[in-house]
Amino acid sequence: MTERISIKGLGKRYGRQWVLRGVDCEFSPGEVVMLIGPNxxxxxxxxxxxxxxxRPAEGSIASGGTTIxxxxxxxxxxxxxxxxxxxxxxxxxxxxxxxxxEMMADxxxxxPGELDDELIEELGLRDQLDKRLGxxxxxxxxxxxxxxxxxxxxxxxxxxxxxAGLDPVTASRVLARAGRLRDAGGIVLITSHLMEEVESLxxxxxxxxxxxxxxxxxxxxxxxxTGAQRLAVALPRLLSSNERTTVAQ
Amino acid sequence: MRxxxxxxxxxxxxxxxxxxxxxxRVAPGSGSLxxxxxxxxxxxxxxxxxxxxxGTISIEKPLTLIGKPGxxxxxxxxxxxxxxxxxxxTIRGLTVRGTLVSNLYDYAGIHVNEVHRPAxxxxxxxxxxxxxxxxxxxxxxxxxxxxxxDDALEERMANGIHxxxxxxxxxxxxxxxxxxxxxxxxxxxxxRIERNEARKCVRYGLHFMFSHRDAYTNNVFEENGAGVAVxxxxxxxxxxxxxxxxxxxxxxxxxxxxxxxxxxxRNEFTDNTTxxxxxxxxxxxxxxxxxxxxxxxxxxYANATSCTFIGNTFSGNTFDMSTNGSLMLNRMEGNYWDRxxxxxxxRDGHGDVPHRPLGFFTMLVERMPHALVFxxxxxxxxxxxxxxxxxxxxxxxxxxxxxxMRPPKxxx
Amino acid sequence: xxxxxKYTLIDLLRNRFVLSYAVLLLAIGQGLFLLEEDxxxxxxxxxxVVMALVPLIALVFTVVYIYDTQExxxxxxxQPMTRRSILLGQLLAMCVAxxxxxxxxxxxxxxxxxxxxxxxxxxxSGSALSIIFVVLGALIATRLREKAxxxxxxxxxxxxxxxxxxxxxxxLLFTLSDYPIEPWIVPxxxxxxxxxxxxxxxxxxxxxxxxxYSGAVYKNFFGSNMGMLVAALIMLLWALVPGWGAMRAxxxxxx
Numbered sequence: 001m002t003e004r005i006s007i008k009g010l011g012k013r014y015g016r017q018w019v020l021r022g023v024d025c026e027f028s029p030g031e032v033v034m035l036i037g038p039n040x041x042x043x044x045x046x047x048x049x050x051x052x053x054x055r056p057a058e059g060s061i062a063s064g065g066t067t068i069x070x071x072x073x074x075x076x077x078x079x080x081x082x083x084x085x086x087x088x089x090x091x092x093x094x095x096x097x098x099x100x101x102e103m104m105a106d107x108x109x110x111x112p113g114e115l116d117d118e119l120i121e122e123l124g125l126r127d128q129l130d131k132r133l134g135x136x137x138x139x140x141x142x143x144x145x146x147x148x149x150x151x152x153x154x155x156x157x158x159x160x161x162x163x164a165g166l167d168p169v170t171a172s173r174v175l176a177r178a179g180r181l182r183d184a185g186g187i188v189l190i191t192s193h194l195m196e197e198v199e200s201l202x203x204x205x206x207x208x209x210x211x212x213x214x215x216x217x218x219x220x221x222x223x224x225x226t227g228a229q230r231l232a233v234a235l236p237r238l239l240s241s242n243e244r245t246t247v248a249q
Numbered sequence: 250m251r252x253x254x255x256x257x258x259x260x261x262x263x264x265x266x267x268x269x270x271x272x273x274r275v276a277p278g279s280g281s282l283x284x285x286x287x288x289x290x291x292x293x294x295x296x297x298x299x300x301x302x303x304g305t306i307s308i309e310k311p312l313t314l315i316g317k318p319g320x321x322x323x324x325x326x327x328x329x330x331x332x333x334x335x336x337x338x339t340i341r342g343l344t345v346r347g348t349l350v351s352n353l354y355d356y357a358g359i360h361v362n363e364v365h366r367p368a369x370x371x372x373x374x375x376x377x378x379x380x381x382x383x384x385x386x387x388x389x390x391x392x393x394x395x396x397x398x399d400d401a402l403e404e405r406m407a408n409g410i411h412x413x414x415x416x417x418x419x420x421x422x423x424x425x426x427x428x429x430x431x432x433x434x435x436x437x438x439x440x441r442i443e444r445n446e447a448r449k450c451v452r453y454g455l456h457f458m459f460s461h462r463d464a465y466t467n468n469v470f471e472e473n474g475a476g477v478a479v480x481x482x483x484x485x486x487x488x489x490x491x492x493x494x495x496x497x498x499x500x501x502x503x504x505x506x507x508x509x510x511x512x513x514x515r516n517e518f519t520d521n522t523t524x525x526x527x528x529x530x531x532x533x534x535x536x537x538x539x540x541x542x543x544x545x546x547x548x549x550y551a552n553a554t555s556c557t558f559i560g561n562t563f564s565g566n567t568f569d570m571s572t573n574g575s576l577m578l579n580r581m582e583g584n585y586w587d588r589x590x591x592x593x594x595x596r597d598g599h600g601d602v603p604h605r606p607l608g609f610f611t612m613l614v615e616r617m618p619h620a621l622v623f624x625x626x627x628x629x630x631x632x633x634x635x636x637x638x639x640x641x642x643x644x645x646x647x648x649x650x651x652x653x654m655r656p657p658k659x660x661x
Numbered sequence: 662x663x664x665x666x667k668y669t670l671i672d673l674l675r676n677r678f679v680l681s682y683a684v685l686l687l688a689i690g691q692g693l694f695l696l697e698e699d700x701x702x703x704x705x706x707x708x709x710v711v712m713a714l715v716p717l718i719a720l721v722f723t724v725v726y727i728y729d730t731q732e733x734x735x736x737x738x739x740q741p742m743t744r745r746s747i748l749l750g751q752l753l754a755m756c757v758a759x760x761x762x763x764x765x766x767x768x769x770x771x772x773x774x775x776x777x778x779x780x781x782x783x784x785x786s787g788s789a790l791s792i793i794f795v796v797l798g799a800l801i802a803t804r805l806r807e808k809a810x811x812x813x814x815x816x817x818x819x820x821x822x823x824x825x826x827x828x829x830x831x832x833l834l835f836t837l838s839d840y841p842i843e844p845w846i847v848p849x850x851x852x853x854x855x856x857x858x859x860x861x862x863x864x865x866x867x868x869x870x871x872x873x874y875s876g877a878v879y880k881n882f883f884g885s886n887m888g889m890l891v892a893a894l895i896m897l898l899w900a901l902v903p904g905w906g907a908m909r910a911x912x913x914x915x916x
Contacts, residue, residue, distance in 0.1 A: 048915070052738070053735055055915060076741035079740060090730065092669065092672035093672070094673070094674075095672045099668060099671060102668075107737070108741065148736070
């Protein structure tokens with residue numbers, strides 16, 4: 001059973017520079033939330049806080065029995081529930097894809113199962129399993145990254161620009177996979193620049209700017225308020241309406 | 250020697266050989282050795298078996314004593330074990346033990362006093378105080394003996410083969426261990442020391458005092474307090490010896506003190522704290538020796554003059570040279586120095602720039618011995634390089650103007 | 662930890678840098694033995710290589726490797742295991758990789774051409790230096806965020822250990838030569854792992870000199886069981902204290 005994630009007053013600074021401040025929100029089971037915002041808006045920091053890579057300076061993230069604060073890092077039990085699909089530019093170059101999959105299976109204590117085979121097949125990696133990671137193209141690395149994220153059957157999946165570098169077919173397969181995770185009651189958080197690709201998938205959109213959460217509202221509502229047909233049109237309209245809207249659930 | 254005496258001895262010898270040079274046998278339970286010696290005629294032979302323990306055995310006529318395997322003469326610590334007081338005595342194949350240790354008298358396993366032509370061959374001298382002691386002897390032959398001392402305190406140790414006021418001696422193929430000096434020469438002239446091995450002697454493997462015109466060749470000196478010490482002597486020839494692993498605070502492969510006109514050629518000095526120490530010597534000629542892995546290959550004191558160093562090989566030593574002053578009246582030429590970093594553009598086999606064997610680090614350690622801890626550190630080797638380019642500390646005259654580019658071929 | 666160790670090691674043993682390092686060492690080692698007729702002389706030259714090159718490579722390699730695998734380390738840190746086991750596994754793998762390269766490039770020629778106690782001591786102290794400088798590299802890389810700064814710091818640290826420390830001590834010896842400073846030089850030198858390693862090897866190779874009047878002091882010390890124990894302890898501290906620092910930094914670090 002997936003637990004909701006509640007974020008309260010989350011802030012992070014490097015030196016005197018706050019990169020994230022006063023973020024309050026909740027993510028519920030069975031939804032896909034798309035994180036958007038300009039560069040250096042705090043998306044990555046928010047994700048890293050969620051993943052336990054970065055310690056918040058203030059505030060907390062609570063999920064299930066685990067609370068992440070500046071004092072306490074998440075325990076391994078928390079990480080068991082989380083999957084992460086990073087954009088990775090360098091895997092250990094001399095390992096093969098197969099070895100990397102084995103390593104992660106080893107670490108997670110899962111046997112390579114059907115899911116992998118299916119996904120490997122689906123992403124067309126079957127023939128490349130014995131290639132060295134150092135020799136892979138950006139797109140293939142992204143596929144490997146996706147497989148690693150999905151194979152652990154996470155309750156919470158965090159995807160950082162999942163479609164970057166992927167061909168359209170593979171991209172849609174990866175996103176479809178994320179959709180199925182949501183349908184099974186998981187939480188999916190996606191950062192992306194490409195709204196068209198994810199607007200069909202996203203339930204809500206969180207917009208970050210200069211470290212603050214400008215708004216977090218359902219896609220449907222965004223379209224209704226602005227009277228637009230598509231997110232790409234709705235978003236600028238919303239942002240130009242000067243009021244600062246924060247919708248919390 | 251007076252003529253009648255010589256004639257008499259020749260005639261006696263001839264008579265004995267022809268007529269009745271008898272062979273006597275002595276074994277425990279069948280007669281005493283001393284009595285047999287007294288009964289025997291000159292030039293007779295006595296064969297010895299088993300362990301003879303009769304106190305000091307005294308030989309006062311020309312005789313040959315031969316030990317069968319396992320034959321032992323045990324002196325029972327009463328003084329000397331065998332005392333030779335006649336010319337032409339031969340002692341062969343015996344094990345000699347049981348000398349008295351004394352602070353007053355030089356008791357020896359085999360003591361030979363004021364005679365001619367003794368031959369001491371193939372004996373084993375087992376934990377004697379002095380082992381073989383020759384005093385005022387001419388034409389001695391000490392060959393193939395095994396002389397092993399005791400692991401005692403140094404005060405209770407004496408010399409292995411000790412010669413005092415002797416002439417024309419031949420010391421050959423002996424093995425000496427654990428004595429004070431392995432071989433000791435005092436006032437010994439015109440003698441040869443060949444193919445001996447001296448090990449683990451607490452003072453010197455071989456020690457010359459006031460001895461002249463002697464030669465030692467192809468010997469091995471290992472793990473002694475110092476390999477060889479030559480002091481107050483002249484015209485000593487030292488050839489083809491091996492000086493190895495003589496290590497310690499004042500240990501040298503070869504210590505030369507106040508000697509003149511020595512020849513040191515084709516020796517090997519390996520792993521000694523100091524290879525050769527030259528103190529107050531004149532006209533020493535050092536050629537074609539190999540110095541490797543010593544602490545200091547050569548310590549050349551400033552009081553040494555007119556010494557020459559030619560065609561030697563210096564390799565892997567912690568320091569190739571050191572000195573204690575700034576004066577240098579000796580000559581160095583055409584040696585091979587593994588530290589030489591120069592070049593040979595005219596391809597004559599000699600480097601075109603001089604080599605200065607006294608590095609910065611050497612001088613530093615002379616002044617501050619504890620700096621030795623930086624030996625072979627990167628910083629120190631950089632400093633040494635700098636010193637070669639811009640000499641600042643070493644005596645300017647101390648250099649090899651024609652250093653060899655390659656080690657010379659070993660000479661036969 | 663063992664899983665991270667295992668796969669990191671598999672990766673490292675095929676790493677181009679590690680392979681080149683092993684081959685470079687082998688070329689130097691084998692080359693020296695072929696060039697020098699006297700094996701002891703080759704060992705002497707190898708001492709300089711080990712005391713300078715090995716720490717440098719270990720430092721730079723570790724720093725670069727840690728920066729280059731940063732993203733993957735992030736991915737590992739998201740997996741259900743402690744950061745402690747991640748860093749420990751990586752560190753262990755890097756140490757083993759360096760040691761394997763050294764055993765191949767240095768140990769092999771030493772074993773073939775000059776088996777003996779000098780070679781053994783050289784290999785052992787070289788191994789200790791590899792481990793110590795891998796750990797120091799990890800400390801640098803976990804504490805500094807930027808790769809360029811990390812590599813720069815690695816070079817500075819290397820210079821400190823290999824040159825500056827000795828230079829300062831010699832300067833000290835010179836300027837304070839009127840005072841009884843000499844007995845302090847050996848302990849002060851022994852604080853530097855490179856110096857310590859060099860002294861231990863020198864006690865074997867330059868034994869003849871060390872048995873001389875001043876050397877006998879530390880020959881007596883380092884030659885004794887007590888001295889060897891102290892030396893081993895200092896080496897161990899040089900691995901453990903920076904290792905502890907790196908671990909602390911890594912555990913608190915924002916990846």
